[in-house]
Amino acid sequence: MTAAGPLIELIDVTRHYQMGDERIAALDGIGFRVEHGEMVAIVGTSGSGKSTLLNILGCLDTPSSGQYRLGGRDVQGLSDDDRARARNRQIGFVFQSFHLLPRSTAVKNVALPLVYRGIPARERLARARQSLARVGLAERARHRPNQMSGGQRQRTAIARALVTEPSLLLCDEPTGNLDSTTGEEIMALFHQLHAEGKTILIVTHEPAIAARCPRAIRISDGRIKADGPGAEVAYLTPPVAPAAHP
Numbered sequence: 001m002t003a004a005g006p007l008i009e010l011i012d013v014t015r016h017y018q019m020g021d022e023r024i025a026a027l028d029g030i031g032f033r034v035e036h037g038e039m040v041a042i043v044g045t046s047g048s049g050k051s052t053l054l055n056i057l058g059c060l061d062t063p064s065s066g067q068y069r070l071g072g073r074d075v076q077g078l079s080d081d082d083r084a085r086a087r088n089r090q091i092g093f094v095f096q097s098f099h100l101l102p103r104s105t106a107v108k109n110v111a112l113p114l115v116y117r118g119i120p121a122r123e124r125l126a127r128a129r130q131s132l133a134r135v136g137l138a139e140r141a142r143h144r145p146n147q148m149s150g151g152q153r154q155r156t157a158i159a160r161a162l163v164t165e166p167s168l169l170l171c172d173e174p175t176g177n178l179d180s181t182t183g184e185e186i187m188a189l190f191h192q193l194h195a196e197g198k199t200i201l202i203v204t205h206e207p208a209i210a211a212r213c214p215r216a217i218r219i220s221d222g223r224i225k226a227d228g229p230g231a232e233v234a235y236l237t238p239p240v241a242p243a244a245h246p
């Protein structure tokens with residue numbers, strides 16, 4: 001049964017920072033929706049506001065104004081503890097630098113989010129092994145990160161993000177530390193998960209990654225410049241101002 005309403009809804013979201021006497025608008029009136037089961041790229045250059053947007057989407061920060069609803073729930077109204085619970089239960093994070101514990105095996109890294117839910121050790125390890133199998137790493141369960149390739153480490157990170165069965169997979173530059181061939185393999189895995197019904201949001205500065213997504217949202221100077229099919233939006237460039245006549 002499909003859940004009613006969008007999974008993500010932002011309404012006129014702003015995020016301002018005070019730097020001395022200057023007020024910086026990192027986000028300036030952002031609004032969009034992501035439905036359950038969509039795969040969407042947020043694409044923009046450094047300083048565009050996409051990292052600030054990622055923090056808000058991941059319940060790591062809150063807007064200065066506007067509304068962010070996750071699964072129909074207004075995030076601004078949540079306490080710090082409730083936002084932490086939302087992150088643990090509704091969002092699976094995948095980072096550019098993997099963020100794996102170097103002395104722990106793959107299965108223990110994947111099981112870690114289940115520790116915070118109080119799930120018994122035997123059950124969480126069983127679920128972690130299932131999650132590793134889901135990303136094609138069943139045979140690497142007892143390996144540590146330094147015994148795995150970059151692609152295998154990112155697959156382990158994806159397995160960790162999936163182990164809680166989150167509503168949203170939120171990925172921050174997930175191919176940024178990988179060579180192009182391995183990056184293609186990771187994107188193929190995301191497409192497989194999308195075909196299984198997962199909602200995936202990928203934040204990236206790489207047009208080639210955005211072009212691989214069914215939908216892309218281009219952000220620049222804290223505002224949305226385009227929202228549409230990834231292959232069309234990914235390579236858009238801001239219009240060039242006409243030269244001034246003498």
